[in-house]
Amino acid sequence: MQKDPIKKDIINILAISGSLRINSSNTSIVNFIGSLMPTHCKYFIYNELGDLPHFNDAAEIPAIVNRFHQQVTEADGVLICTPEYAFGVPGVLKNAIDWAVGLGSFDRKPVAMISAGTGADKAHASLLLTLQAINADVKDAALNIPFVRSKMNDGKITDETTLKAVQNLVDIFLKNIIASREAAY
Numbered sequence: 001m002q003k004d005p006i007k008k009d010i011i012n013i014l015a016i017s018g019s020l021r022i023n024s025s026n027t028s029i030v031n032f033i034g035s036l037m038p039t040h041c042k043y044f045i046y047n048e049l050g051d052l053p054h055f056n057d058a059a060e061i062p063a064i065v066n067r068f069h070q071q072v073t074e075a076d077g078v079l080i081c082t083p084e085y086a087f088g089v090p091g092v093l094k095n096a097i098d099w100a101v102g103l104g105s106f107d108r109k110p111v112a113m114i115s116a117g118t119g120a121d122k123a124h125a126s127l128l129l130t131l132q133a134i135n136a137d138v139k140d141a142a143l144n145i146p147f148v149r150s151k152m153n154d155g156k157i158t159d160e161t162t163l164k165a166v167q168n169l170v171d172i173f174l175k176n177i178i179a180s181r182e183a184a185y
């Protein structure tokens with residue numbers, strides 16, 4: 001059988017939770033998705049979201065921002081899980097994305113996004129629009145999980161329908177990454 005080098009290659013994924021809360025559902029989802037990834041995927045969780053300085057249109061890019069840019073650039077795909085605060089995307093997440101705009105970090109980058117909260121549909125729509133603005137490659141890799149706390153237990157997704165939807169999102173995301181690699185050849 002012919003070996004498919006693209007499918008066998010290591011895939012690097014950077015995962016970002018838009019919540020800084022201890023026991024965050026979104027951070028739990030990020031961790032949980034890491035456990036669903038096939039063995040040829042290397043899964044990194046971004047851990048400096050809360051340390052990024054407030055965005056300003058500065059000529060000088062802080063080292064921590066350059067590090068964020070580098071991590072996004074080196075990833076084959078980025079997964080973002082976010083709650084909704086006051087009908088919008090959390091400030092810390094929007095702040096990180098604002099820094100990435102000028103650097104072009106997300107340009108044509110395969111991105112999967114999950115919005116999870118009480119409703120989180122407005123943050124969902126808002127983040128999709130922002131990802132479109134920065135030319136991220138989302139395609140169908142977007143999922144809204146309302147009433148998230150009733151669908152999880154002990155950091156794991158326990159609701160069967162949600163579990164299937166998350167697995168489906170992961171499958172689409174990995175296909176998008178492979179398609180993006182193939183297009184780059």
Ligand SMILES: Cc1cc2nc3c(=O)[nH]c(=O)nc-3n(C[C@H](O)[C@H](O)[C@H](O)COP(=O)(O)O)c2cc1C
Pocket residue numbers: 019020021023024025026027082083084085086087088116117118119120121148149
């Ligand atoms: C200040 C604040 C504002 C919130 N606003 C919304 C909102 O507009 N829409 C929504 O669906 N949930 C809202 N929520 C509920 C969060 O979505 C919910 O707490 C969620 O579990 C937070 O995500 P996390 O568990 O990952 O921290 C709000 C929560 C807080 C603390």
